[in-house]
Amino acid sequence: MGSEIELDYLLNHPIANSVTADLNSETIARRSFVPKKIQIFTQGYSLLKDQPQYRFSNDKEAQKVLPDIINNKVQKVTPSGKLSETQKQNFSKKRNTGVVFSGGPAPGGHNVIAGLFDEIKKYNPESKLFGFLMGTDGLIESQYIEITKEIVDTHRNMGGFSMIKTGRTKIDSNKKMDSSLKTCMNLGLEALVVIGGDDSNTNAAFLAQYFKKSGIKVIGVPKTIDGDIQVTTDDGDVLCAISFGFHSAARAFSQNISNLSNDGQSTVKYWHVCKVMGRVASHLTLETALQTHATLSLIGEELADYVDQDRLGKARENKTIDYNAFGITLRHLSRLICDTIVKRASFGKNYGIMIIPEGILEFINEIQVFIIKLNKIIAEYNTIHDQDFHRAFPGLNEKLDYLRWISQGMIDKSAFPIWNLRDDELFNQLPPFFRAGLLVERDLHGNFQFSQVKTEKMIMDMVKEYLGVLKEQGVYKIGIKNSEYNSIMDSSHLNPDLYRSAIFRNPGDKYLLVKETIISQKTLKQTLVSNELMDAEENIPGTIVEIFKKSQPDFKTQTHFYGYDGRGSAPSHFDCNYTYNLGMTAFHLIAGNATGQMAAIRNLEMEFEKWEPIGIPIAKLMHLEERKGKLELVIEKSLVDLNSNGFRVYKALREKWLAADEGLDHYRQPGPVRFDGETEEDRPISLVLNSISPKNKS
Ligand code: FBP
Numbered sequence: 001m002g003s004e005i006e007l008d009y010l011l012n013h014p015i016a017n018s019v020t021a022d023l024n025s026e027t028i029a030r031r032s033f034v035p036k037k038i039q040i041f042t043q044g045y046s047l048l049k050d051q052p053q054y055r056f057s058n059d060k061e062a063q064k065v066l067p068d069i070i071n072n073k074v075q076k077v078t079p080s081g082k083l084s085e086t087q088k089q090n091f092s093k094k095r096n097t098g099v100v101f102s103g104g105p106a107p108g109g110h111n112v113i114a115g116l117f118d119e120i121k122k123y124n125p126e127s128k129l130f131g132f133l134m135g136t137d138g139l140i141e142s143q144y145i146e147i148t149k150e151i152v153d154t155h156r157n158m159g160g161f162s163m164i165k166t167g168r169t170k171i172d173s174n175k176k177m178d179s180s181l182k183t184c185m186n187l188g189l190e191a192l193v194v195i196g197g198d199d200s201n202t203n204a205a206f207l208a209q210y211f212k213k214s215g216i217k218v219i220g221v222p223k224t225i226d227g228d229i230q231v232t233t234d235d236g237d238v239l240c241a242i243s244f245g246f247h248s249a250a251r252a253f254s255q256n257i258s259n260l261s262n263d264g265q266s267t268v269k270y271w272h273v274c275k276v277m278g279r280v281a282s283h284l285t286l287e288t289a290l291q292t293h294a295t296l297s298l299i300g301e302e303l304a305d306y307v308d309q310d311r312l313g314k315a316r317e318n319k320t321i322d323y324n325a326f327g328i329t330l331r332h333l334s335r336l337i338c339d340t341i342v343k344r345a346s347f348g349k350n351y352g353i354m355i356i357p358e359g360i361l362e363f364i365n366e367i368q369v370f371i372i373k374l375n376k377i378i379a380e381y382n383t384i385h386d387q388d389f390h391r392a393f394p395g396l397n398e399k400l401d402y403l404r405w406i407s408q409g410m411i412d413k414s415a416f417p418i419w420n421l422r423d424d425e426l427f428n429q430l431p432p433f434f435r436a437g438l439l440v441e442r443d444l445h446g447n448f449q450f451s452q453v454k455t456e457k458m459i460m461d462m463v464k465e466y467l468g469v470l471k472e473q474g475v476y477k478i479g480i481k482n483s484e485y486n487s488i489m490d491s492s493h494l495n496p497d498l499y500r501s502a503i504f505r506n507p508g509d510k511y512l513l514v515k516e517t518i519i520s521q522k523t524l525k526q527t528l529v530s531n532e533l534m535d536a537e538e539n540i541p542g543t544i545v546e547i548f549k550k551s552q553p554d555f556k557t558q559t560h561f562y563g564y565d566g567r568g569s570a571p572s573h574f575d576c577n578y579t580y581n582l583g584m585t586a587f588h589l590i591a592g593n594a595t596g597q598m599a600a601i602r603n604l605e606m607e608f609e610k611w612e613p614i615g616i617p618i619a620k621l622m623h624l625e626e627r628k629g630k631l632e633l634v635i636e637k638s639l640v641d642l643n644s645n646g647f648r649v650y651k652a653l654r655e656k657w658l659a660a661d662e663g664l665d666h667y668r669q670p671g672p673v674r675f676d677g678e679t680e681e682d683r684p685i686s687l688v689l690n691s692i693s694p695k696n697k698s
Helices: 007-012 014-020 025-032 060-065 085-091 109-123 136-140 149-155 174-186 198-214 246-267 283-292 300-304 309-317 330-345 358-363 365-384 396-407 421-427 432-438 455-472 482-491 496-503 521-530 542-551 573-591 645-658 685-690
Strands: 046-050 075-079 096-101 128-132 144-146 191-196 217-222 238-240 271-276 352-357 557-562 597-602 612-617 622-627 630-635
Touching: 007 014, 025 149, 046 573, 060 622, 060 630, 075 573, 096 109, 096 136, 109 128, 109 149, 109 191, 109 573, 128 136, 136 174, 174 198, 191 198, 191 573, 198 217, 198 630, 217 573, 238 597, 238 612, 246 271, 246 283, 246 352, 246 557, 246 573, 271 283, 271 455, 283 352, 283 645, 283 685, 300 358, 330 352, 330 455, 330 645, 352 358, 352 455, 358 365, 358 455, 365 396, 365 421, 365 432, 365 622, 396 421, 396 432, 432 455, 455 557, 482 496, 482 542, 496 521, 496 542, 521 542, 573 597, 573 612, 645 685
Parallel strands: 096 128, 096 191, 191 217, 217 597, 271 352, 271 557
Antiparallel strands: 046 075, 075 612, 128 144, 597 612, 622 630
C-alpha cells in the first residue's frame, strides 16, 4: 500500500468535489430540458369554446349539491382570433393564482407548476403564483410561499412534490371551506389550481361550488400514478386517456422488475413476487406486465369476474346451483398461482416473476366483504363516540374484542348485526398480521389503505402451503431435460433407456417428469425394485438418487414492493411534456373564466402534434360511493376495462410470457426512465394499444 493521501487534500481535490457535489450532470440536464408546447400555447391569446358534442349523464345528487357547475360543458382551448385592445388587456391583466398538491406524489407535478408559472408570467410578469404548503392543510391554515422563477427552475422536470409538499386532508366541512376561501381572498386570488387524484378533484369541485359567489375559480389537474382518472364520454369518446405520473411510475417499476428478470434467469432459483402500487385499479400492473412480459401478472378486475368451472360442472351434475362458484376467493387465487408454478417447473423453470396489484384484495370476495363491514364499523364508532376507533382500541386484541362484542349482540342489538358470529369465525382464521392489516386506520377520505397490508405475504403463504400439498401428492416436480438425463446416466455408465420408463411419467418428452407416485427415496426404491431394476437389499445407485433430488422442487421467493419508489421517480419524457402542457392548459382555463373544470389533454395516445388542451366538467364525473360507512359524492375511479385492447392483448400474450414450455423466457427490457428522445417508450403501452381503432376506421 502506498502512503495515505491527506484527507484535506482529498476533499479539496476538484475530482472529489465534482463527483460528490449535490448536483450531478443528470440533474443539470433534466432541469434545463425544455418540454414541447402544444401549438396553441406558442401563439397569442386563447378562447374557450364549448364542445357540446361530448355528452355525460348527470348524477342526481351532483345536480343537487353542485348546481353552479353541473351544467358546465367540455371546453377546448382555441386560438382567440382577432381581439380588441381591451380584450387583450383583460387577458393580460395581473392575476394572482394559487396552486396546491393533494394526495400521493406523482412524477411531473413540478412541471404542472412550471407550465402554469411560465404562462402566467408570459402574459404579465407582475402576476403572482402562490403555492400552498403541505397540501390542502396549507390552504386551510394559510401557509404558503410565493413561487419564484428560481424555485421553479430548480424543480423543472424533477420528480416528487418537494417544492411545496403534499397532504391528504379532505376539505369536508363548511369551517374548512370558509378558511380556504378566506386564505384565497386574503391573497387576492383569481383562481386556485388543485393538482390531485379522484378525491382531490372531488374536493376541487366542491370548492368551485363554494367559491362561486366570490368569483374565485377552481381548476383541477388529473394526477395519480394509479391511472384511475380516465375520462370517456357517454358516447365512448376518450377525453383523458390517463392521469399524469402513471407512465413514469409504471416505467420505474418496470425497470426494477426487468432487472429482477435478469436475476431470475441467471440464478434460476427464486420466484420474485412484486407487489405493485395502485390503491384499487390494476392499471399499473397491466402496464408493467406489458412493459416487462413478467411471467405471471394478476389483474384484480379480471379475478373479480372469475368463475370456478369445476364447481359449476359438479353443481350441474348434481342438478344444483353453486353460488360460491362465482368470484375469486383467496383459496382459488392461491391455487391458480400454484397451477402456474407447477406448469413452469415441469419444464425445468422453478423461478419467475410474479406481479400482484396492491389493490387485489378489493376484488377478492371474502376480503372485500370484510373491508366494507370494517369500514362501516370504524366509521360508525367514530361518529357515535367522541374518540377515534384506533385510539380507543390501539392493539389488535382490543379491536378483535370489540368485533366479538358486536357479533355477540352486545353492541348491535339488531337481529342481523353487521359483524356476525360467522364473520368473527372466518376473520379469526386469518393470520394475525393480515387481520391487523385489514383493521389499519382508513385515510382521511375513508379509503382503505391497501399499501399498508402485506397482501403478497398472505397470498404467498397460502401458495407455499398448497405447493407443499402438491409436492406430497407428487404433482409439483421439476422437469429434467431428456438430453441432460441421458448424459448424466451415460457418464455414470448406466443405461438411460432402462430406467427412463420406470422413473418418468412421460419418457418420450423433452422434459422428463418423475412419476407422481415417487415422492421419496423410499418410493423411488419401491419403483425400481418392482421394475426389477434392483434388489430390495441393494442401495439405489447414487446417480439415480441425484436425478430424483433434481426433480424435487424447493420453492423460494423474494418479495418486493414497488410503490413509493416509482411515485417518487423522475418524470418520463411523456410526463414531462404532458404535465407542462397541463399547467399551461390550467392557465388558459382560468383566463377563459372557467371554474369546476379539470385541465386535460385530449389525444394523449397519439403523436404530440395531435394533442388538444381541454377542460372537463368535474361535476359530471361524480357518482355516489360508500365512504366511511355512508354514501358520498366522489369522482368515479376508472378500473381496468376487460374489453379494452390493452387488456385483451395482454390476455392473448400472457400464455407465451408464462413460457411454461421448452423454449426461452420472453422478458422485455424497457430500460430506464428517460426525459428526452423519441422512442417507442414515449407513451404508456396500454394507451398505444387502446388507441388502435378497427380496420375500417382510421
Ligand atoms: P393518489 O391517489 O393520491 O395519487 O395516491 C396513490 C397512491 O400512491 C396509491 O397507489 C397508494 O395506495 C397510496 O397512494 C398510498 O398512500 P400513502 O401515501 O398514504 O401511503
